[in-house]
Structure formats: C-alpha cells, structure tokens
Amino acid sequence: MNKKDLSESDIKAKFITPAIIKAGWDEQTQLGREVFFTDGRIYVKGKLTARGKRKFADYILYYKPNVPIAIIEAKDNKHSLKSGIQQALGYSNTLDIPCVFSSNGDGFYFHDKTSTDGEIEKELTLDKFPSPEELWKKYKKYKGIETQAVEEIAKQDYFQDKSGRSPRYYQQIAVNRTIEAVAKGQDRIILVMATGTGKTYTAFQIIYRLWKSKAKKRILFLADRTALIDQTARGDFRHFKDALTIIKKKKIDTAYNIYLALYQGLSDSKSEDAFKQFSPDFFDLIVVDEAHRGSAREDSKWREILAYFDKATHIGLTATPKETTEVSNTEYFGEPIYTYSLKQGIDDGFLAPYKVVKVTLDIDAEGWRPPQGFLDKSGNPVEDRIYNRTDFDKNIVVEDRRKLVAKKITEFLKGYDRFAKTIVFCIDIEHAEGMRTALANANADLFAENNKYVMQITGDNEEGKRELDNFINPSELYPVIATTSKLMTTGVDAQTCKLIVLDSNIGSMTEFKQIIGRGTRINEDYGKTYFTIMDFRNVTNLFADPDFDGDPVMIKEVGEHDDLDGLEDETTDDIITDVFGGEEVEFPVIEGGGEIIEDLRREKIRIDGVQVKIVNERVQYLDNDGRIITESLKDYTKKNVTNQYKTLEDFLNSWNNADKKKAIVIELEEQGIFFEALQDEVGKEFDPFDLICHVAYESKPLTRKERANNVKKRNYFTKYGDQAKAVLNSLLDKYAQDGLITIESTEVLKLDPLNKLGTPLELVKAFGGKQQYLKAVKELENELYKIA
Numbered sequence: 001m002n003k004k005d006l007s008e009s010d011i012k013a014k015f016i017t018p019a020i021i022k023a024g025w026d027e028q029t030q031l032g033r034e035v036f037f038t039d040g041r042i043y044v045k046g047k048l049t050a051r052g053k054r055k056f057a058d059y060i061l062y063y064k065p066n067v068p069i070a071i072i073e074a075k076d077n078k079h080s081l082k083s084g085i086q087q088a089l090g091y092s093n094t095l096d097i098p099c100v101f102s103s104n105g106d107g108f109y110f111h112d113k114t115s116t117d118g119e120i121e122k123e124l125t126l127d128k129f130p131s132p133e134e135l136w137k138k139y140k141k142y143k144g145i146e147t148q149a150v151e152e153i154a155k156q157d158y159f160q161d162k163s164g165r166s167p168r169y170y171q172q173i174a175v176n177r178t179i180e181a182v183a184k185g186q187d188r189i190i191l192v193m194a195t196g197t198g199k200t201y202t203a204f205q206i207i208y209r210l211w212k213s214k215a216k217k218r219i220l221f222l223a224d225r226t227a228l229i230d231q232t233a234r235g236d237f238r239h240f241k242d243a244l245t246i247i248k249k250k251k252i253d254t255a256y257n258i259y260l261a262l263y264q265g266l267s268d269s270k271s272e273d274a275f276k277q278f279s280p281d282f283f284d285l286i287v288v289d290e291a292h293r294g295s296a297r298e299d300s301k302w303r304e305i306l307a308y309f310d311k312a313t314h315i316g317l318t319a320t321p322k323e324t325t326e327v328s329n330t331e332y333f334g335e336p337i338y339t340y341s342l343k344q345g346i347d348d349g350f351l352a353p354y355k356v357v358k359v360t361l362d363i364d365a366e367g368w369r370p371p372q373g374f375l376d377k378s379g380n381p382v383e384d385r386i387y388n389r390t391d392f393d394k395n396i397v398v399e400d401r402r403k404l405v406a407k408k409i410t411e412f413l414k415g416y417d418r419f420a421k422t423i424v425f426c427i428d429i430e431h432a433e434g435m436r437t438a439l440a441n442a443n444a445d446l447f448a449e450n451n452k453y454v455m456q457i458t459g460d461n462e463e464g465k466r467e468l469d470n471f472i473n474p475s476e477l478y479p480v481i482a483t484t485s486k487l488m489t490t491g492v493d494a495q496t497c498k499l500i501v502l503d504s505n506i507g508s509m510t511e512f513k514q515i516i517g518r519g520t521r522i523n524e525d526y527g528k529t530y531f532t533i534m535d536f537r538n539v540t541n542l543f544a545d546p547d548f549d550g551d552p553v554m555i556k557e558v559g560e561h562d563d564l565d566g567l568e569d570e571t572t573d574d575i576i577t578d579v580f581g582g583e584e585v586e587f588p589v590i591e592g593g594g595e596i597i598e599d600l601r602r603e604k605i606r607i608d609g610v611q612v613k614i615v616n617e618r619v620q621y622l623d624n625d626g627r628i629i630t631e632s633l634k635d636y637t638k639k640n641v642t643n644q645y646k647t648l649e650d651f652l653n654s655w656n657n658a659d660k661k662k663a664i665v666i667e668l669e670e671q672g673i674f675f676e677a678l679q680d681e682v683g684k685e686f687d688p689f690d691l692i693c694h695v696a697y698e699s700k701p702l703t704r705k706e707r708a709n710n711v712k713k714r715n716y717f718t719k720y721g722d723q724a725k726a727v728l729n730s731l732l733d734k735y736a737q738d739g740l741i742t743i744e745s746t747e748v749l750k751l752d753p754l755n756k757l758g759t760p761l762e763l764v765k766a767f768g769g770k771q772q773y774l775k776a777v778k779e780l781e782n783e784l785y786k787i788a
Contacts, residue, residue, distance in 0.1 A: 006105070015106075015126060030062050037056065037091075039348065044353055064155060069138070070135050071095065071101070077104050083104065096177070108128075109124075154180050156179070158208070167205060171202045175209070187314065189315045190316040195517020195518075196350075211243075218259075220283045221237070222302070223260070224289075244256065250265060250274035267305060275309075285313045286306065288315065290318060345520065351520040351521070356535060361405075376606055376607050380605075405536055406435065416498075419480050420480070423518055423519075424483045424503060428485050436483045443481075452479045454479065457482045500516070502535045502539045516533070637695050638695055641673065641692055707785075730757065740784070
C-alpha cells in the first residue's frame with residue numbers, strides 16, 4: 001500500500017481516527033467528524049436565491065458535549081504534515097478552540113495556544129496524540145479555570161431533549177464564556193448577539209446550566225414587552241416546567257426558582273414597587289433581555305431594580321449596545337464577553353440578507369409651504385412655514401402623502417407576493433392607524449375577502465395586539481400587513497417577514513438595527529430566504545455609519561412614476577462569488593404588552609388636496625468592491641448597454657437578427673435597464689429601440705407614430721390581399737399606440753381594432769396560414785426599423 005495513493009478519507013479512516021481513539025477519546029461522545037458549523041451564506045439574484053458552501057472541520061474533539069477543546073484539519077499524504085495548520089487556526093479562532101492540529105496520516109502537527117515556554121508548535125507521532133485529560137488541562141489554562149469549584153460549574157451539562165437540537169457554534173461560545181465568567185466570580189456580563197441569532201435560547205442554556213450546577217438558585221429574567229415574556233415562556237423556557245413562574249399583576253410568590261417578569265410589572269410610580277416584596281438577596285442571578293432599552297440608562301426603572309438586587313450576578317443580552325453621553329451599557333456591564341454581529345450572521349448563512357428600495361417623495365425632498373390663505377380640513381389657516389420630512393405625520397398630516405406611500409407598498413407586493421408578511425413602521429400610533437386605512441383602501445380586493453389582511457398592531461389597540469401571535473406564526477395567513485410604531489421594534493420573532501417599510505424618522509442606530517432585525521430570520525420551509533426594506537424617509541443612510549456592520553445586497557432608488565410591480569425580479573449577470581472558497585455561486589434555473597403609549601391628545605394639522613409625487617431618478621447599486629455607486633439614470637443605462645453592445649452597429653445587428661425583439665428587451669431589463677423610468681425621462685412615445693439608440697449611442701429618436709407613418713408611406717404591402725393589408729395597417733396602428741411587444745404576440749389578433757376584422761383564425765388564413773402570418777409580422781418589424 002502506497003500511502004500517497006490514498007484519498008483524504010482513507011487517510012482519516014486508516015491513520016488519523018485510530019490514533020485519536022487509541023489516545024482515549026470516546027468515539028461516540030467526544031469525537032466529531034466533518035462537523036459543519038455554518039449554513040452557507042444566502043446569495044440573492046432577482047427572486048432567485050442560492051446558498052454558498054458551508055464551513056466544516058474534519059474533526060472537532062469535545063471534552064463534554066458542546067465543550068470543544070481541539071480541532072484537527074486532515075489532508076491526504078501528498079500534502080505535508082503541517083499543510084492544514086493555517087486553515088485549522090482560522091477555524092479555531094472562529095470556534096474559540098485552544099488546541100489545533102494538522103495531519104496527513106504520518107503524525108500530527110500541534111499548535112498550542114496555551115504554550116508559554118516558547119514552543120507554540122511541534123510535531124507529534126501518531127501514537128503520541130494527547131488524551132482528553134491532557135487537552136482538558138490546556139483548555140482550563142486557556143480559559144483561566146483554576147479551582148475545582150469553577151471546573152465543576154464549567155463541566156455542567158447543557159440541556160438536551162429528544163428533539164436533538166444543539167446550540168450553534170456562536171451560541172456555544174456565548175454560553176461557555178458566560179458560564180466560565182460567572183463561575184470565576186464576574187458579576188456584570190453582557191452578550192452582544194445580532195437579532196435573530198437566538199439570544200433567548202442562549203439565555204435558557206446559561207440559566208439551565210447555572211441552575212443545575214447549583215451555582216445560582218433563584219433567577220429573574222427581566223424584559224420590557226409582554227410579547228417577549230409570553231414568547232419566552234412558551235418557547236425554550238417551557239423546559240423549566242414547575243420551577244418557572246411569570247410575575248403578573250405584581251403578585252409575588254417566593255416558592256419558585258425561575259421568574260419571568262416585565263420591569264413595568266415590578267415597579268410602580270403610584271404605589272410601592274412590587275420588587276421590594278422580595279428581599280434584596282432573594283435573586284442571585286438576573287438576566288436582562290434587550291439590555292440596550294433600559295438598563296443602560298442611569299435613571300431608568302431597570303437600573304432601580306438592578307440596584308436593589310445589586311448582590312446578584314447581572315447578565316445583559318442585546319443586539320445593539322448603547323453608548324451615548326447619557327446611556328452606556330459598557331459603563332454598567334463592562335466590555336461584551338462575546339459579540340456575534342449581523343454581518344457574521346449573514347456571512348454564516350444564519351441570517352437573511354436584504355435588498356433596499358429607496359423611495360423619495362417630492363415634498364419630503366423639497367419641503368412644502370402652504371399657499372397664502374391655505375386652510376386645513378377643519379377650516380383653520382395653516383401656519384406659513386416650510387414643512388419637511390420631520391413634520392409629516394408628526395405635526396402635519398398630508399393625506400395624499402399617505403395614499404401614495406400605501407400605493408407604492410401595494411405596487412411592490414403585487415409584483416412580488418401579496419401575502420408576504422409586511423411590517424410598516426410609522427411615526428406614532430395615529431400614523432399607524434392612518435396607514436392601516438390607506439393600505440386597506442389600496443388593497444380593497446383582499447381586504448374585502450378578509451378584514452385582517454391589514455391590521456394596526458400598537459400598544460393601545462387590543463384587537464391588534466391579539467393578532468400579534470398570528471402575524472408572527474408562519475402557518476397563519478393573516479394578518480399580512482401590520483402597521484405599528486414602537487411595539488414591534490424589538491423582540492418580535494417574525495420569521496416570515498419579507499418586507500419592512502420605513503416611514504418613520506429613525507435617527508438612532510440602536511433602533512435602526514432593531515428594526516432591521518425584524519426581517520433577518522430565515523424560514524426556508526415558508527420560502528423566507530431574504531427580505532426587502534422599503535425606505536420612504538432616507539433612514540437607510542445609516543448604512544454608511546461605521547457602526548453599521550451588515551451591508552445590503554442591493555440598493556435601488558426609484559424614479560417618478562416608477563412602477564414597483566416586478567421590482568423583485570430585477571437581476572444582474574454579474575458573477576457572484578462565495579465569501580467562503582471564492583467559487584461562483586450557482587443559482588437554480590426556473591423553467592417557463594409593555595409599550596409606553598403616546599399621548600393621543602396632541603393635535604395634528606390635517607390637510608388634503610396637496611399633489612405628492614415621487615422624485616429622484618438616481619440609481620444606486622453595489623460595485624464589485626462592495627461600494628455604493630450612485631449615477632444618473634441615463635449614465636447608468638449607457639454604461640449597462642455598452643457593456644453588452646460596444647457599438648451601435650453591434651446593437652443593430654443583434655436587434656435586426658432577433659426572432660423576437662421582446663427577447664432583447666427582457667435581456668436588457670435583466671441587466672438593470674429601467675425602460676419605464678427612461679420613458680418618463682425621455683418620452684413615453686418612444687419604444688425601447690429608440691430609447692437605447694438615443695441614450696446609449698446619442699442617435700436621434702423617432703416616435704412610434706413616426707415609424708408607423710414611414711412604413712405606410714412606403715406602401716410596401718401591395719403584394720398582400722385586402723384583408724391581409726387591413727391587418728398589417730391595424731398592426732401599425734397598434735404599434736404606434738402600444739409598442740412593438742404587443743404586436744409580436746398572436747394575442748394581438750383578439751384585441752381592438754383587429755378583432756373587428758375577423759376571428760384570429762380568419763385573419764391568419766388571410767396570409768395563407770400561421771407561418772406565413774408570422775413571416776409577415778417579421779417583415780413588418782424589419783420595415784419599421786429599415787432606416788436604422
């Protein structure tokens with residue numbers, strides 16, 4: 001047997017695995033082979049999605065389940081012993097593993113992150129692979145586990161049931177680091193994990209292990225939304241069974257071990273705070289969910305509760321730590337013990353990527369000043385000043401603006417999926433109520449079928465709040481569109497939310513990240529692999545902030561009269577390469593509770609009769625380096641067309657030789673040419689051919705009517721009979737009216753005025769049959785573009 005002829009799989013089976021087992025590792029509980037630890041990033045092209053490669057380690061060795069202490073990268077024997085060490089080191093940094101090995105079957109090359117004697121790397125023979133106890137000692141050194149008491153807590157088992165669910169690698173790291181920090185006596189800890197990455201499940205495993213190890217006996221999980229508490233109790237925390245209780249209506253029972261509570265349910269400005277019914281040393285662990293919302297602020301009620309139980313260990317969970325002059329998570333909790341970002345989650349394939357559609361309204365961009373003597377809907381004069389984006393829906397309600405926003409949302413859904421779960425974020429409760437009305441009117445057909453198609457889900461609306469669970473339940477069809485203000489910004493697990501609409505002035509990066517997080521969850525069983533943000537308030541400018549860490553896959557700004565129907569089909573021919581491995585991505589081929597309610601008494605000015613339009617015909621897209629490029633529509637079109645057709649002659653040859661011109665139009669649309677937007681800018685009387693020739697090659701365009709009249713003047717169809725001539729003349733009129741795409745289809749024979757000349761069968765027979773008719777249409781097209 002020549003070792004160099006063996007495959008990597010053979011090398012692992014014959015040499016590496018036997019050497020590991022011989023060293024005392026249990027093959028069933030300690031030896032993980034081909035351990036995939038990412039899902040592969042999701043890439044988006046039009047409506048198509050594809051996953052990149054998943055990352056996997058050849059071997060991960062565990063001292064106990066979910067406590068990895070060593071990683072091994074295997075190669076075949078044509079490689080050197082140490083050829084896999086750099087790859088293994090990269091994985092070990094991601095997975096927080098101290099002992100790193102490479103092997104080609106001749107032995108092991110060992111990188112020891114705990115070494116202090118100057119020998120970080122060394123070669124080992126196959127029979128000298130370290131035992132579990134040897135590597136556990138190194139792990140303890142790496143983690144600073146120095147006493148038996150700390151070790152016992154760190155070794156406590158994870159919760160496991162028959163479902164087979166186990167934590168993802170980053171959850172594992174978050175849990176293990178937290179457990180070890182608590183065991184070593186750290187009493188203020190914060191974990192930063194992007195929305196949708198399973199903070200509650202992570203918290204459950206932390207609480208379970210600390211409780212089972214008896215390191216912590218009474219635990220309080222503190223949140224600020226009823227929906228968060230209910231979700232938590234029904235979800236992972238249900239496994240605590242009789243040890244768990246929810247504190248409701250300030251009723252305290254000290255007979256439990258695990259308590260879930262709203263901070264509003266523990267404090268009261270009008271009577272004695274309920275939390276003071278507990279002794280200050282009752283809880284020895286408090287977990288603060290969404291810690292950015294309250295605990296960071298020095299004078300918040302959260303801080304008052306935490307200060308009362310100051311002897312307990314406090315663990316904060318957040319996707320967006322707050323650091324301002326007034327609010328600081330870091331000052332209270334210290335630096336995060338672990339951070340898993342939105343960008344990491346998207347790159348690993350655990351979070352959904354997203355597109356952005358930016359819609360600019362003229363009165364938002366330019367402001368609106370009332371004409372002299374202008375009255376509101378109540379007959380009162382409107383103050384003479386310039387109103388802008390920050391005023392609309394907060395101080396002044398422009399009914400026409402709301403109708404246009406609703407129209408654009410509806411246009412988008414009609415071209416994508418009218419039953420795609422959608423959250424519309426509004427300025428306040430009144431705005432959410434108004435947008436519910438506008439969207440109901442814009443979708444009157446579906447609203448008539450079920451009046452829960454659009455619902456207002458805000459803190460003051462009991463009917464809407466009752467529907468929140470149905471909205472986030474993937475198997476429930478209704479509600480489809482939820483209008484909200486603050487209630488749904490955090491903690492709502494909307495797995496199938498495919499469209500997020502921003503019609504609120506959001507200046508806070510923390511709130512922006514939380515809102516983006518409503519769409520980042522993936523549910524492939526229900527077709528949710530990416531989502532779209534529709535931005536009416538320029539909020540997505542926050543993408544340029546250095547604190548934002550998860551860029552969109554596409555940004556598009558729409559122009560005046562742009563129809564958003566079909567926008568999601570827009571795609572590109574650019575090659576997309578996988579972030580892991582750098583290979584081209586292959587896409588499938590498609591054939592043929594606790595919300596603070598605002599004061600509703602604040603009066604707003606209400607006006608109507610103000611014309612509101614969409615402006616800003618710029619196009620934004622990401623270049624190959626990931627930079628956002630902004631160009632005028634004409635420059636963008638010229639660049640895209642000339643990439644495909646270098647000269648006018650190239651384009652004319654392709655156009656004249658095409659069996660159907662529609663194929664070329666579709667091809668150009670797929671490359672990002674927006675013909676409707678070009679017609680708005682150049683003229684609606686020009687067809688795609690003249691728009692391309694004019695914009696890309698600076699040729700003088702002819703209108704459809706001019707082209708049709710030129711053909712009629714040449715009177716080229718004298719060779720046909722009277723009925724065939726009448727058909728061709730009518731086709732020219734139809735072209736002048738509707739364009740080339742219409743006359744290329746035989747369906748045109750069923751339309752006015754051709755249907756007045758006879759049945760489709762009779763009209764085709766006038767040419768001698770279908771093939772002769774199609775040939776005549778082809779000749780007609782050639783005549784239309786003969787001058788070209």
